[in-house]
Amino acid sequence: MSTGNNGKALDLLLEKVYRGGGYDFRDYKRGTVTRRLQRRLYATGTTTYEEYTRFLESHPEEYQSLAEDLTIKVSGFFRSRHTFQQVARLVLPRLVAQKMRHGEPSLSIWSAACARGEEPYSIAIMLADFLGNQLDEFEISIHASDINRQALAEAEAGVYSPKELESLPPPVLANHFSPNGEGYVVNNNIRQMVSFSHFDLVATTPPPFTALDCVFCCNILIYLQRQLQEKVLSLVYGSLATPGYLVLGEVETPTDSLRPRLECVNAKARIYKKI
Ligand SMILES: C[S@@+](CC[C@H](N)C(=O)[O-])C[C@H]1O[C@@H](n2cnc3c(N)ncnc32)[C@H](O)[C@@H]1O
Structure with missing residues (x-):
């Protein structure tokens, strides 16, 4: 046609x-x-x-x-490895130090288009590996949302095929997943950090969360026309604490109107701090 x-x-x-x-x-x-x-x-x-x-x-x-x-739910664990490395190198140490300084050991993070859960579980694994023994001292909330209800149901189940996990380093697979039938299931200590909910980024106002430490908004803006990108980014920006970190990943770029309100933390991984 x-x-x-x-x-x-x-x-x-x-x-x-x-x-x-x-x-x-x-x-x-x-x-x-x-x-x-x-x-x-x-x-x-x-x-x-x-x-x-x-x-x-x-x-x-x-x-x-x-x-x-x-809604295209293609994703992957640590999909942009570089982005996760930079978050662990540049964002987590600052956030953790700031929280400890204020005597508030909590971290709240939003995965704003979480697809089948790969991204929020990657965030949880990154936090577990970064905090190590300190993990129990922190109250961690990873909010994961998507418009696709089927994707959310699969995310909540946390079961993945060996093919979907083949790019994971063997220690990550061994430490954070358990065999489940033909595949693997995400371990409970990781799953407990993540809560899934249905949110349409286009229809949702005001932001469903506020005062967040960090938001991942990766591989979603590319599907939207410019004016809608503006709307979604402004919603996501509004959900951040000050300071709070916005992670767009290697594919997305912030819109011109948002740029003056962001300090660039890492240009390639498009990590920004709300100022
Ligand atoms: C390509 S996946 C990206 C997944 C993950 N963030 C990543 O970077 O791998 C895009 C996701 O955006 C979701 N999505 C599309 N439109 C949305 C909307 N209006 N509100 C919330 N999620 C949406 C889709 O359902 C899909 O799961």
Whole structure:
């Protein structure tokens, strides 16, 4: 199907998905949306956006399937190794020292698009390895959220295949995972640090969390058009304490309006401090 004269039909379809299904993909980048929509057209046996829009009317359960397909949950443990190394080198020592100085041994971190849990569990493992014996002295809360309910259910289960864990250094696998059927499950002491919840970054205002020490907002902005990136980043920024750290990872960049309010901690890993 050509998308050339389909702009209007696509607008109407995304408007319907927003009004009828509560999912707001109107300002997601069109390239990804149209590619993913093709899969739903194929799956539902429809051939045009108009036909698919009518299909949604008679099959409301399709909204959920569409949302599943439009949200890309590709992730990985320590996906950007460099970013995690820099957080452990530049952010954790400062945060831990500051907390100890103030006699408040707690850390609260948000993984704002957590997919199937790889990112928040990586954060928990990084903290466990960094704090070592000090871990018990700290109250750790890692909030992990996503729009994709299927991904959240899988994240909560914490079970991964050997293939998904093959890039982990053997000591990390041995120390933080246990064999489970054909795969592995994340150990309880790591899982206990993480709580999962459903949040739509596009629809959520005000921020669901406040006064956070650190937010990971990685590999989500790339799917959004510029003005929506602004909105999401401003939400995430609003959830941080001052000082608090924003980790965007190697793929994302902060929007121009946010830059003056951030101090760069590491340019490649795009780690910033709220000022
Ligand atoms: C490519 S994954 C990134 C996962 C992880 N942050 C990483 O860097 O590996 C993008 C995630 O963003 C989620 N997502 C997309 N739109 C969202 C929204 N409006 N609110 C919350 N999460 C969203 C998707 O469901 C998906 O799990």
